[in-house]
Amino acid sequence: MTAGERVVVVGAGVAGLTTGVVLAEAGASVRVMAEQVPGATSLAAGAMWGPYLVEPKDKVDLWGQRSLEVFRELAEEPATGVRLTSGIEASRTPEAAPDWAMTLPGFRSCEPAELPAGFTAGYRFTVPLIDMPTYLDYLLRRLRDAGGAVERRRLASLADAAPASLIVNCSGLGARDLVPDPELRPIRGQHVVVTNPRLTEFFSEDTGPSPDLLCFYPHGDTVVLGGTAIDGEGNLAPDDKAAADILARCAEVEPRLTQARVLEHRIGARPTRATVRVEKDLWEDGTLVVHNYGHGGAGVTLSWGCAEETRDLLSAQLA
Template identity: 85%
Template sequence: MAAGKRVVVVGAGVAGLTTAVVLAEVGVLVHVIAEEVPGFTSLAAGAMWGPYLVEPKDKVDQWGQRSLEVFRRLAEDPATGVRLTSGIEASRTAEAPPDWATTLPGFRPCELAELPAGFSAGYRFTVPLIDMPTYLDYLLRRLDAAGGTVERRRLASLAAAGPATVIVNCTGLGAKDLLPDPDLRPIRGQHVVVTNPGLTEFFSEDTGLSSDLLCFYPHGSTVVLGGTAIDGEGGLAPDDAATASILARCAEVEPRLAAARVLAHRIGARPTRAAVRVESDRQEEDAVVVHNYGHGGAGVTLSWGCAAEVRGMLADK
């Protein structure tokens, strides 16, 4: 895309901010419009790199690998909130490891003695962990340094985002009503943030399609415990019963967490559809519209790859 063109990115979650950074750093005049800065659902993420129940697989693999390369570079700077961390993903049913995990550094099957009681298989690897409040602040600083601007405003339509040469729709679940997109649905996620009793490694259970997740991600003085994945629910109020269940599941695997003090609750609604939507759609007034939403629980994992695809789509605009 020619330098000097004005692009409006709608949405300030991880997809929107990453896309804005990628475009601003090649000389595009980028203006972000969002009701929440940064986006509430992105703030609620755990977050560990790894494709999570998202399609289409061929594109997801490409986007995820591109993002992984960037996160590995970002992990060299502690100020980004990204760290390369080792840990275990385990299963109670002896499932084969996900193909994305087998290519990660340090990948190896676990010995049974390494696994918590009740688990029959597990795999150790090293992967980026992202402290989302720190990371989203880093993206905002990086956008500002590249000349991008941010406006807090709720839009009733994409047309209200103009004037612009291009409007990039990164509204996540908001696209359900804004476009509208009837294929988009929420999957409610809840995490609990607690004091860190000394954990340095992550743990994640492969729970398949269950709505009850089990994971813990250490971020220095805190640990993010998860979680839930309740299909069709988008409410953002804390659920005390879910909190108690998350704490119990995590403490069963790591007893040191039983005495950890609860610091915060993080709740978000993952924007989910049959396939991630990254495509040019239609004209809105005099602007080209490009969509980048519907990442489900893999928004962080796919963020840099999807942003690069948007940049490529705009190369001749």
């Protein structure tokens, strides 16, 4: 990036804030614009590193591995909200471990005695867990420390971000209208946050395309329980029945959760399309737009890799 290059980043979820940090630390003059700061969907994430039903695989692997490297570094700083945590991903049917899991520290197949009742296969590994409210606050601090600014503003189109010769579109589901992109669709996710009954390890069920997820992620004094993945649903109102079902599914695997007190409900709409979009778009008036959206349920997992590719696309165009 040319020092002082003015860039508007649209969106303040994990994609927008991470991209803003990467660009600001590369010397750009960055302004992040968003109606919600930080974005509601990113705040609602669990969050565990791991590619989640997202394509294209070759790029996803590269973006995810780069993000994994950064999260491992951030885990050395408690204030980031990132921790390396051991746990189990299991299945009720015989399933091979995904290739990304087999590269993680401590990876091994579970013994039958390690698995909850009803599960027939599983594997253990150590992976970054990210406490999203803490982590997003960290990104905001890091952005401002690098000279970036944040503006709460509702945009009707990407052109509303002008005057700016460089725009980065990290608007998530908002890109349906701002681009517009009819390929983008919501997948509703709901989590329940409870007090932690002394859990230290995560658990996740490989549920494939099911709308009913089962996972719990301990973050110090709290545990995030999940979840749902309702394709085509973007309503962010709490669903009491879904919450009760989440609690029941998780407590069946970990009975200590029956005594946990509910603290809050977190709901988001994963911005999903057939493939993640990270590419440049030169408008007729000379405005350069780089799109970085459509990460589905892997926004955290791909955040640093996609942000750095966005930086590289801008730099190549300006060279």
